Amino acid sequence: MSDTPETGRVLLVDDEPAFQRLGGSFLRDLGHAVTVAGDGEQALASFERQRPELVLLDLAMPPHMDPEIGLEMIPRFPGVPVVVLTGHGEHELALRATELGAWDFLTKPIDPDMLRFVVARALRKARLDGELATLRAATAVDDLGLVGQAPAITQLRGMVRRVAQTSVSVLVLGPTGTGKELVARALHGCSTRSAGPFVAIHCGALSAELLESELFGHMKGSFTGAYRDQPGLVEAAHGGTLFLDEVGEMPAAMQVKLLRFLQEGTFVPVGGRVQKRAEARVVAATHRDLEAMVREGTFREDLFYRLKGVVLRTPALSERPADVPLLATRFLHRVAPRTGFTAGALAWLTSREWPGNVRELKAVVESAGALILPGQHEVDADLLRLSSGDTSDDAAPVAGHLDPSAGPLDAALNELELRLVRDAMAAAGGNQSEAARRLGVSRVGLIKKLTRLGLR
Numbered sequence: 257m258s259d260t261p262e263t264g265r266v267l268l269v270d271d272e273p274a275f276q277r278l279g280g281s282f283l284r285d286l287g288h289a290v291t292v293a294g295d296g297e298q299a300l301a302s303f304e305r306q307r308p309e310l311v312l313l314d315l316a317m318p319p320h321m322d323p324e325i326g327l328e329m330i331p332r333f334p335g336v337p338v339v340v341l342t343g344h345g346e347h348e349l350a351l352r353a354t355e356l357g358a359w360d361f362l363t364k365p366i367d368p369d370m371l372r373f374v375v376a377r378a379l380r381k382a383r384l385d386g387e388l389a390t391l392r393a394a395t396a397v398d399d400l401g402l403v404g405q406a407p408a409i410t411q412l413r414g415m416v417r418r419v420a421q422t423s424v425s426v427l428v429l430g431p432t433g434t435g436k437e438l439v440a441r442a443l444h445g446c447s448t449r450s451a452g453p454f455v456a457i458h459c460g461a462l463s464a465e466l467l468e469s470e471l472f473g474h475m476k477g478s479f480t481g482a483y484r485d486q487p488g489l490v491e492a493a494h495g496g497t498l499f500l501d502e503v504g505e506m507p508a509a510m511q512v513k514l515l516r517f518l519q520e521g522t523f524v525p526v527g528g529r530v531q532k533r534a535e536a537r538v539v540a541a542t543h544r545d546l547e548a549m550v551r552e553g554t555f556r557e558d559l560f561y562r563l564k565g566v567v568l569r570t571p572a573l574s575e576r577p578a579d580v581p582l583l584a585t586r587f588l589h590r591v592a593p594r595t596g597f598t599a600g601a602l603a604w605l606t607s608r609e610w611p612g613n614v615r616e617l618k619a620v621v622e623s624a625g626a627l628i629l630p631g632q633h634e635v636d637a638d639l640l641r642l643s644s645g646d647t648s649d650d651a652a653p654v655a656g657h658l659d660p661s662a663g664p665l666d667a668a669l670n671e672l673e674l675r676l677v678r679d680a681m682a683a684a685g686g687n688q689s690e691a692a693r694r695l696g697v698s699r700v701g702l703i704k705k706l707t708r709l710g711l712r
Protein backbone atom coordinates (compact mmCIF):
# COMPACT_ATOMS: atom_id res chain seq x y z
CA MET A 257 0.00 0.00 0.00
CA SER A 258 2.71 2.45 0.95
CA ASP A 259 4.25 1.96 -2.48
CA THR A 260 1.60 4.12 -4.16
CA PRO A 261 2.52 7.77 -4.12
CA GLU A 262 -0.50 9.09 -2.23
CA THR A 263 -0.82 6.62 0.62
CA GLY A 264 1.42 5.63 3.48
CA ARG A 265 1.89 4.83 7.18
CA VAL A 266 0.31 7.54 9.29
CA LEU A 267 0.58 7.95 13.06
CA LEU A 268 -2.40 9.83 14.44
CA VAL A 269 -1.68 11.28 17.89
CA ASP A 270 -4.87 12.58 19.49
CA ASP A 271 -6.59 11.86 22.78
CA GLU A 272 -10.18 12.45 21.59
CA PRO A 273 -11.82 9.05 20.98
CA ALA A 274 -14.28 10.57 18.47
CA PHE A 275 -11.51 12.04 16.34
CA GLN A 276 -9.42 8.90 16.67
CA ARG A 277 -12.36 6.94 15.28
CA LEU A 278 -13.55 9.32 12.60
CA GLY A 279 -10.18 10.68 11.47
CA GLY A 280 -8.69 7.18 11.61
CA SER A 281 -11.38 5.56 9.47
CA PHE A 282 -11.43 8.51 7.02
CA LEU A 283 -7.68 8.06 6.45
CA ARG A 284 -7.96 4.29 6.27
CA ASP A 285 -10.68 4.62 3.64
CA LEU A 286 -8.22 6.68 1.60
CA GLY A 287 -5.82 3.73 1.73
CA HIS A 288 -3.48 4.84 4.51
CA ALA A 289 -2.21 2.48 7.21
CA VAL A 290 -3.15 4.34 10.39
CA THR A 291 -1.86 3.81 13.92
CA VAL A 292 -3.53 5.75 16.70
CA ALA A 293 -1.83 6.97 19.89
CA GLY A 294 -3.68 8.65 22.77
CA ASP A 295 -0.76 10.42 24.45
CA GLY A 296 2.85 11.43 23.89
CA GLU A 297 4.36 8.38 25.43
CA GLN A 298 2.28 6.02 23.30
CA ALA A 299 3.10 8.15 20.28
CA LEU A 300 6.87 7.81 20.81
CA ALA A 301 6.54 4.07 21.34
CA SER A 302 4.48 3.72 18.14
CA PHE A 303 6.93 5.91 16.26
CA GLU A 304 9.77 3.64 17.28
CA ARG A 305 7.85 0.47 16.43
CA GLN A 306 5.93 1.37 13.28
CA ARG A 307 8.26 3.85 11.59
CA PRO A 308 5.38 5.97 10.24
CA GLU A 309 5.99 8.18 7.23
CA LEU A 310 3.86 10.98 8.66
CA VAL A 311 2.76 12.10 12.14
CA LEU A 312 -0.49 13.97 12.77
CA LEU A 313 -0.02 15.52 16.21
CA ASP A 314 -2.58 17.15 18.46
CA LEU A 315 -0.65 19.64 20.60
CA ALA A 316 -2.92 19.52 23.67
CA MET A 317 -2.71 16.08 25.17
CA PRO A 318 -3.04 14.35 28.50
CA PRO A 319 -1.90 14.49 31.19
CA HIS A 320 -1.07 18.20 30.94
CA MET A 321 -3.29 19.25 28.03
CA ASP A 322 -0.72 22.01 27.61
CA PRO A 323 0.13 22.86 23.95
CA GLU A 324 3.51 24.22 25.12
CA ILE A 325 4.46 20.69 26.15
CA GLY A 326 2.97 19.43 22.87
CA LEU A 327 5.40 21.68 21.02
CA GLU A 328 8.32 19.90 22.71
CA MET A 329 7.17 16.69 21.04
CA ILE A 330 7.73 17.91 17.48
CA PRO A 331 11.50 17.31 17.29
CA ARG A 332 11.00 13.87 18.79
CA PHE A 333 9.79 12.54 15.44
CA PRO A 334 12.98 12.99 13.42
CA GLY A 335 13.06 12.38 9.71
CA VAL A 336 9.29 12.45 9.05
CA PRO A 337 6.92 15.35 8.40
CA VAL A 338 4.81 16.33 11.42
CA VAL A 339 1.44 17.98 10.82
CA VAL A 340 0.11 19.62 13.99
CA LEU A 341 -3.57 19.78 14.85
CA THR A 342 -4.51 22.98 16.66
CA GLY A 343 -7.71 24.45 18.00
CA HIS A 344 -9.60 27.20 16.22
CA GLY A 345 -7.84 30.59 16.48
CA GLU A 346 -4.51 29.15 17.62
CA HIS A 347 -2.57 30.70 14.74
CA GLU A 348 0.34 31.80 16.85
CA LEU A 349 0.75 28.29 18.20
CA ALA A 350 0.65 26.89 14.67
CA LEU A 351 3.35 29.29 13.56
CA ARG A 352 5.57 28.38 16.50
CA ALA A 353 5.03 24.73 15.66
CA THR A 354 6.27 25.29 12.11
CA GLU A 355 9.28 27.18 13.47
CA LEU A 356 10.06 24.11 15.55
CA GLY A 357 10.04 21.94 12.46
CA ALA A 358 6.39 21.00 11.90
CA TRP A 359 5.70 20.61 8.19
CA ASP A 360 2.14 21.98 8.22
CA PHE A 361 -0.86 22.48 10.49
CA LEU A 362 -4.57 21.79 10.39
CA THR A 363 -7.15 23.63 12.45
CA LYS A 364 -9.93 21.75 14.27
CA PRO A 365 -12.70 21.10 13.39
CA ILE A 366 -10.86 19.53 10.52
CA ASP A 367 -12.14 19.82 7.00
CA PRO A 368 -11.89 16.33 5.41
CA ASP A 369 -10.74 17.72 2.04
CA MET A 370 -7.96 19.67 3.73
CA LEU A 371 -6.97 16.58 5.71
CA ARG A 372 -6.77 14.49 2.54
CA PHE A 373 -4.78 17.19 0.72
CA VAL A 374 -2.30 17.95 3.52
CA VAL A 375 -1.66 14.27 4.25
CA ALA A 376 -1.03 13.46 0.57
CA ARG A 377 1.28 16.46 0.21
CA ALA A 378 3.24 15.59 3.37
CA LEU A 379 3.65 11.98 2.23
CA ARG A 380 4.96 13.17 -1.11
CA LYS A 381 7.49 15.34 0.72
CA ALA A 382 8.52 12.38 2.90
CA ARG A 383 9.12 10.27 -0.22
CA LEU A 384 11.11 12.99 -1.94
CA ASP A 385 13.22 13.45 1.21
CA GLY A 386 13.89 9.71 1.23
CA GLU A 387 14.95 9.71 -2.42
CA LEU A 388 17.19 12.70 -1.80
CA ALA A 389 18.86 10.96 1.15
CA THR A 390 19.48 7.87 -1.00
CA LEU A 391 20.98 9.99 -3.74
CA ARG A 392 23.12 11.85 -1.22
CA ALA A 393 24.32 8.60 0.26
CA ALA A 394 25.23 7.38 -3.22
CA THR A 395 27.19 10.52 -4.08
CA ALA A 396 28.79 10.63 -0.64
CA VAL A 397 30.84 7.54 -1.34
CA ASP A 398 31.71 7.58 -5.06
CA ASP A 399 34.42 5.31 -6.39
CA LEU A 400 36.96 5.97 -3.63
CA GLY A 401 35.07 4.06 -0.94
CA LEU A 402 35.49 6.96 1.50
CA VAL A 403 32.03 7.48 2.95
CA GLY A 404 31.15 10.87 4.44
CA GLN A 405 29.61 14.24 3.74
CA ALA A 406 31.53 16.28 6.30
CA PRO A 407 33.57 19.08 4.67
CA ALA A 408 36.80 17.44 5.90
CA ILE A 409 35.91 14.21 4.06
CA THR A 410 34.75 15.97 0.91
CA GLN A 411 38.04 17.87 0.81
CA LEU A 412 39.94 14.68 1.51
CA ARG A 413 38.32 12.97 -1.49
CA GLY A 414 39.25 15.96 -3.67
CA MET A 415 42.85 15.87 -2.46
CA VAL A 416 43.12 12.11 -2.97
CA ARG A 417 42.05 12.53 -6.60
CA ARG A 418 44.52 15.33 -7.27
CA VAL A 419 47.48 13.81 -5.45
CA ALA A 420 46.85 10.39 -7.02
CA GLN A 421 47.87 11.78 -10.41
CA THR A 422 51.37 12.57 -9.11
CA SER A 423 54.15 10.39 -7.67
CA VAL A 424 54.84 12.59 -4.65
CA SER A 425 55.14 10.88 -1.24
CA VAL A 426 52.05 11.16 0.92
CA LEU A 427 51.81 11.20 4.69
CA VAL A 428 48.37 10.33 6.07
CA LEU A 429 47.80 11.57 9.61
CA GLY A 430 44.84 10.81 11.85
CA PRO A 431 43.68 8.91 14.91
CA THR A 432 43.37 5.15 14.86
CA GLY A 433 40.55 3.65 12.79
CA THR A 434 39.83 6.82 10.81
CA GLY A 435 40.57 5.35 7.40
CA LYS A 436 44.27 6.04 6.82
CA GLU A 437 44.80 2.74 5.04
CA LEU A 438 41.59 3.30 3.10
CA VAL A 439 43.02 6.62 1.90
CA ALA A 440 46.24 4.90 0.84
CA ARG A 441 44.25 2.30 -1.11
CA ALA A 442 42.10 5.01 -2.68
CA LEU A 443 45.24 6.91 -3.74
CA HIS A 444 46.53 3.78 -5.38
CA GLY A 445 43.15 2.91 -6.87
CA CYS A 446 42.70 6.15 -8.76
CA SER A 447 46.33 6.60 -9.80
CA THR A 448 47.91 5.50 -13.04
CA ARG A 449 49.58 2.77 -10.96
CA SER A 450 46.29 1.07 -10.15
CA ALA A 451 47.12 -1.89 -12.38
CA GLY A 452 50.33 -2.35 -10.35
CA PRO A 453 50.62 -3.85 -6.84
CA PHE A 454 49.48 -2.26 -3.56
CA VAL A 455 51.74 -3.54 -0.79
CA ALA A 456 51.19 -2.71 2.89
CA ILE A 457 53.47 -3.23 5.87
CA HIS A 458 52.90 -2.40 9.54
CA CYS A 459 56.14 -0.85 10.73
CA GLY A 460 55.42 -1.28 14.43
CA ALA A 461 54.69 -4.99 14.38
CA LEU A 462 58.23 -6.22 13.69
CA SER A 463 61.70 -5.90 15.23
CA ALA A 464 64.24 -3.74 13.33
CA GLU A 465 65.92 -6.83 11.86
CA LEU A 466 62.73 -8.48 10.69
CA LEU A 467 61.37 -5.22 9.31
CA GLU A 468 64.53 -4.71 7.26
CA SER A 469 64.30 -8.23 5.91
CA GLU A 470 60.59 -7.85 5.13
CA LEU A 471 61.10 -4.53 3.35
CA PHE A 472 64.35 -5.10 1.50
CA GLY A 473 64.53 -8.89 1.38
CA HIS A 474 67.49 -11.07 2.36
CA MET A 475 70.14 -13.27 0.78
CA LYS A 476 70.50 -16.99 1.37
CA GLY A 477 72.53 -17.70 4.53
CA SER A 478 72.33 -14.13 5.82
CA PHE A 479 70.82 -15.41 9.11
CA THR A 480 69.72 -18.69 10.62
CA GLY A 481 66.74 -19.92 8.69
CA ALA A 482 67.51 -17.90 5.53
CA TYR A 483 67.62 -20.94 3.25
CA ARG A 484 67.23 -19.03 0.01
CA ASP A 485 67.25 -15.53 -1.44
CA GLN A 486 64.00 -13.77 -0.57
CA PRO A 487 62.89 -10.56 -2.27
CA GLY A 488 61.37 -7.90 -0.01
CA LEU A 489 58.17 -5.87 -0.16
CA VAL A 490 59.88 -2.90 -1.81
CA GLU A 491 60.50 -5.07 -4.84
CA ALA A 492 57.02 -6.56 -4.61
CA ALA A 493 55.63 -3.00 -4.78
CA HIS A 494 57.66 -2.13 -7.91
CA GLY A 495 55.49 -0.13 -10.30
CA GLY A 496 52.79 0.26 -7.62
CA THR A 497 52.30 1.70 -4.15
CA LEU A 498 54.10 0.86 -0.91
CA PHE A 499 52.03 1.64 2.20
CA LEU A 500 54.05 2.08 5.39
CA ASP A 501 51.49 1.86 8.19
CA GLU A 502 52.43 3.29 11.60
CA VAL A 503 55.68 4.68 10.25
CA GLY A 504 56.14 6.49 13.58
CA GLU A 505 56.97 3.11 15.15
CA MET A 506 59.87 2.47 12.76
CA PRO A 507 63.13 1.74 14.63
CA ALA A 508 65.89 4.36 14.17
CA ALA A 509 68.24 1.96 12.34
CA MET A 510 65.57 1.35 9.71
CA GLN A 511 64.75 5.01 9.31
CA VAL A 512 68.14 5.66 7.64
CA LYS A 513 67.67 2.80 5.20
CA LEU A 514 64.18 3.91 4.31
CA LEU A 515 65.47 7.44 3.73
CA ARG A 516 68.02 6.13 1.25
CA PHE A 517 65.34 4.26 -0.63
CA LEU A 518 63.13 7.37 -0.74
CA GLN A 519 65.96 9.59 -1.94
CA GLU A 520 67.69 7.32 -4.41
CA GLY A 521 65.30 4.47 -5.07
CA THR A 522 68.04 2.04 -4.01
CA PHE A 523 68.41 -0.53 -1.24
CA VAL A 524 70.58 -3.45 -0.24
CA PRO A 525 68.95 -6.73 0.86
CA VAL A 526 69.99 -8.12 4.26
CA GLY A 527 73.26 -10.05 3.80
CA GLY A 528 73.68 -8.68 0.27
CA ARG A 529 76.46 -6.59 -1.19
CA VAL A 530 74.85 -5.46 -4.41
CA GLN A 531 72.67 -2.41 -4.44
CA LYS A 532 69.24 -2.98 -5.97
CA ARG A 533 66.68 -0.59 -7.35
CA ALA A 534 62.87 -0.42 -7.22
CA GLU A 535 60.30 2.22 -8.01
CA ALA A 536 57.21 2.54 -5.85
CA ARG A 537 55.04 5.39 -4.70
CA VAL A 538 55.34 5.60 -0.93
CA VAL A 539 52.35 6.41 1.25
CA ALA A 540 53.08 6.50 4.99
CA ALA A 541 50.60 6.79 7.84
CA THR A 542 50.65 7.27 11.57
CA HIS A 543 48.37 8.22 14.45
CA ARG A 544 51.38 9.68 16.29
CA ASP A 545 52.51 13.28 16.37
CA LEU A 546 55.55 12.96 14.09
CA GLU A 547 56.53 16.60 14.51
CA ALA A 548 56.75 16.14 18.27
CA MET A 549 58.78 12.97 17.70
CA VAL A 550 61.16 14.95 15.50
CA ARG A 551 61.54 17.55 18.26
CA GLU A 552 62.18 14.80 20.81
CA GLY A 553 64.76 13.23 18.48
CA THR A 554 62.93 9.88 18.13
CA PHE A 555 62.08 10.37 14.44
CA ARG A 556 64.60 11.60 11.84
CA GLU A 557 63.85 15.08 10.63
CA ASP A 558 65.16 14.42 7.11
CA LEU A 559 62.93 11.34 6.80
CA PHE A 560 59.94 13.29 8.10
CA TYR A 561 60.36 15.94 5.39
CA ARG A 562 60.90 13.31 2.76
CA LEU A 563 57.69 11.49 3.72
CA LYS A 564 55.52 14.54 3.97
CA GLY A 565 55.44 15.49 0.32
CA VAL A 566 51.74 16.01 0.80
CA VAL A 567 49.95 15.60 4.14
CA LEU A 568 46.39 14.26 4.20
CA ARG A 569 44.40 14.21 7.44
CA THR A 570 41.65 11.78 8.36
CA PRO A 571 39.34 13.35 10.97
CA ALA A 572 38.15 11.59 14.13
CA LEU A 573 34.54 10.45 13.96
CA SER A 574 33.68 12.75 16.88
CA GLU A 575 34.57 15.70 14.63
CA ARG A 576 31.95 14.62 12.08
CA PRO A 577 28.99 13.15 13.99
CA ALA A 578 26.63 13.77 11.06
CA ASP A 579 28.53 11.10 9.11
CA VAL A 580 27.79 8.42 11.71
CA PRO A 581 24.29 7.46 10.40
CA LEU A 582 25.62 7.46 6.84
CA LEU A 583 28.52 5.16 7.65
CA ALA A 584 26.40 2.97 9.93
CA THR A 585 23.77 2.47 7.22
CA ARG A 586 26.44 1.48 4.70
CA PHE A 587 27.97 -1.05 7.07
CA LEU A 588 24.57 -2.44 8.05
CA HIS A 589 23.46 -2.90 4.44
CA ARG A 590 26.56 -4.94 3.69
CA VAL A 591 25.59 -7.60 6.25
CA ALA A 592 21.81 -7.13 6.33
CA PRO A 593 20.45 -5.54 3.15
CA ARG A 594 16.99 -3.94 3.36
CA THR A 595 17.25 -3.29 7.10
CA GLY A 596 17.46 0.01 8.94
CA PHE A 597 17.85 1.58 12.37
CA THR A 598 15.13 2.66 14.75
CA ALA A 599 15.12 6.31 15.81
CA GLY A 600 16.43 5.22 19.22
CA ALA A 601 19.27 3.31 17.58
CA LEU A 602 20.29 6.35 15.52
CA ALA A 603 20.20 8.50 18.65
CA TRP A 604 22.44 5.99 20.44
CA LEU A 605 24.87 5.83 17.53
CA THR A 606 25.21 9.59 17.25
CA SER A 607 25.51 10.19 20.98
CA ARG A 608 28.61 8.01 21.36
CA GLU A 609 32.20 9.22 21.27
CA TRP A 610 33.63 6.32 19.18
CA PRO A 611 37.23 6.38 20.46
CA GLY A 612 38.02 3.58 17.97
CA ASN A 613 36.47 5.72 15.23
CA VAL A 614 35.10 4.17 12.02
CA ARG A 615 36.65 0.78 12.76
CA GLU A 616 34.76 0.57 16.06
CA LEU A 617 31.50 1.80 14.51
CA LYS A 618 31.84 -0.76 11.75
CA ALA A 619 32.44 -3.62 14.18
CA VAL A 620 29.44 -2.71 16.36
CA VAL A 621 27.08 -2.26 13.41
CA GLU A 622 28.22 -5.42 11.63
CA SER A 623 27.78 -7.53 14.72
CA ALA A 624 24.33 -6.01 15.36
CA GLY A 625 23.44 -6.75 11.72
CA ALA A 626 24.55 -10.35 12.19
CA LEU A 627 22.39 -10.70 15.31
CA ILE A 628 19.23 -9.36 13.69
CA LEU A 629 16.45 -11.96 13.85
CA PRO A 630 14.72 -13.32 10.72
CA GLY A 631 11.73 -11.13 9.94
CA GLN A 632 13.17 -8.22 11.94
CA HIS A 633 13.82 -5.20 9.74
CA GLU A 634 15.31 -2.75 12.15
CA VAL A 635 18.26 -2.66 14.49
CA ASP A 636 17.30 -1.02 17.78
CA ALA A 637 19.42 0.61 20.47
CA ASP A 638 19.36 -2.49 22.69
CA LEU A 639 20.85 -4.64 19.96
CA LEU A 640 23.58 -2.07 19.38
CA ARG A 641 24.33 -1.92 23.10
CA LEU A 642 24.54 -5.69 23.18
CA SER A 643 26.88 -5.76 20.18
CA SER A 644 29.11 -3.09 21.66
CA GLY A 645 29.28 -4.84 25.04
CA ASP A 646 28.04 -1.56 26.50
CA THR A 647 26.95 -2.36 30.03
CA SER A 648 28.16 0.85 31.60
CA ASP A 649 25.85 3.63 30.48
CA ASP A 650 22.18 3.25 29.77
CA ALA A 651 20.72 0.19 31.28
CA ALA A 652 19.35 -2.03 28.56
CA PRO A 653 21.55 -5.01 29.24
CA VAL A 654 20.11 -5.37 32.74
CA ALA A 655 17.44 -7.47 31.05
CA GLY A 656 20.03 -10.18 30.88
CA HIS A 657 20.53 -10.05 34.64
CA LEU A 658 16.88 -10.08 35.62
CA ASP A 659 15.99 -12.77 38.05
CA PRO A 660 13.68 -15.10 36.11
CA SER A 661 12.06 -16.11 39.38
CA ALA A 662 11.04 -12.50 40.01
CA GLY A 663 7.41 -13.47 39.53
CA PRO A 664 4.75 -12.57 37.01
CA LEU A 665 5.63 -10.72 33.81
CA ASP A 666 4.26 -7.38 35.03
CA ALA A 667 6.37 -7.46 38.15
CA ALA A 668 9.45 -8.38 36.14
CA LEU A 669 8.80 -5.60 33.62
CA ASN A 670 8.29 -3.13 36.45
CA GLU A 671 11.56 -4.13 37.99
CA LEU A 672 13.29 -3.77 34.64
CA GLU A 673 11.77 -0.34 34.06
CA LEU A 674 12.75 0.75 37.56
CA ARG A 675 16.35 -0.26 36.96
CA LEU A 676 16.51 1.30 33.50
CA VAL A 677 15.15 4.61 34.73
CA ARG A 678 17.30 4.65 37.87
CA ASP A 679 20.46 3.79 35.95
CA ALA A 680 19.74 6.37 33.25
CA MET A 681 19.19 9.04 35.91
CA ALA A 682 22.44 8.06 37.60
CA ALA A 683 24.36 8.04 34.31
CA ALA A 684 22.91 11.47 33.48
CA GLY A 685 23.96 12.84 36.88
CA GLY A 686 20.32 13.50 37.79
CA ASN A 687 19.67 15.63 34.70
CA GLN A 688 16.15 14.72 33.56
CA SER A 689 16.51 15.92 29.96
CA GLU A 690 19.71 13.92 29.52
CA ALA A 691 18.20 10.84 31.17
CA ALA A 692 15.13 11.15 28.91
CA ARG A 693 17.39 11.35 25.87
CA ARG A 694 19.29 8.25 26.98
CA LEU A 695 16.05 6.34 27.45
CA GLY A 696 14.57 7.60 24.20
CA VAL A 697 11.49 9.08 25.92
CA SER A 698 10.25 12.65 26.28
CA ARG A 699 11.09 14.58 29.44
CA VAL A 700 7.41 14.66 30.32
CA GLY A 701 7.26 10.90 29.81
CA LEU A 702 10.26 10.46 32.09
CA ILE A 703 8.72 12.61 34.82
CA LYS A 704 5.60 10.47 34.68
CA LYS A 705 7.68 7.33 34.99
CA LEU A 706 9.68 8.77 37.91
CA THR A 707 6.46 9.59 39.72
CA ARG A 708 4.87 6.23 39.02
CA LEU A 709 7.98 4.34 40.10
CA GLY A 710 8.28 6.37 43.29
CA LEU A 711 11.63 7.83 42.28
CA ARG A 712 10.50 11.41 42.61
Ligand SMILES: Nc1ncnc2c1ncn2[C@@H]1O[C@H](COP(=O)(O)OP(=O)(O)OP(=O)(O)O)[C@@H](O)[C@H]1O
Nearest residue numbers: 401402403431432433434435436437438543614615
Ligand atom coordinates in the same frame (compact mmCIF):
# COMPACT_ATOMS: atom_id res chain seq x y z
N1 LIG B 1 35.37 7.17 5.44
C1 LIG B 1 35.21 5.84 5.50
N2 LIG B 1 34.28 5.26 4.74
C2 LIG B 1 34.08 3.92 4.77
N3 LIG B 1 34.78 3.09 5.55
C3 LIG B 1 35.74 3.61 6.34
C4 LIG B 1 35.99 5.01 6.34
N4 LIG B 1 37.01 5.24 7.21
C5 LIG B 1 37.35 4.06 7.72
N5 LIG B 1 36.61 3.06 7.19
C6 LIG B 1 36.69 1.63 7.52
O1 LIG B 1 37.10 1.54 8.89
C7 LIG B 1 38.05 0.50 9.07
C8 LIG B 1 39.35 1.09 9.61
O2 LIG B 1 39.95 1.89 8.58
P1 LIG B 1 41.53 1.93 8.34
O3 LIG B 1 42.16 0.58 8.64
O4 LIG B 1 41.77 2.50 7.01
O5 LIG B 1 41.92 2.94 9.51
P2 LIG B 1 43.39 3.41 9.96
O6 LIG B 1 43.27 4.86 10.24
O7 LIG B 1 44.38 2.97 8.95
O8 LIG B 1 43.55 2.61 11.32
P3 LIG B 1 44.91 2.37 12.17
O9 LIG B 1 45.43 3.69 12.58
O10 LIG B 1 44.41 1.61 13.37
O11 LIG B 1 45.83 1.60 11.28
C9 LIG B 1 38.23 -0.16 7.73
O12 LIG B 1 37.37 -1.27 7.66
C10 LIG B 1 37.79 0.90 6.73
O13 LIG B 1 37.31 0.33 5.56
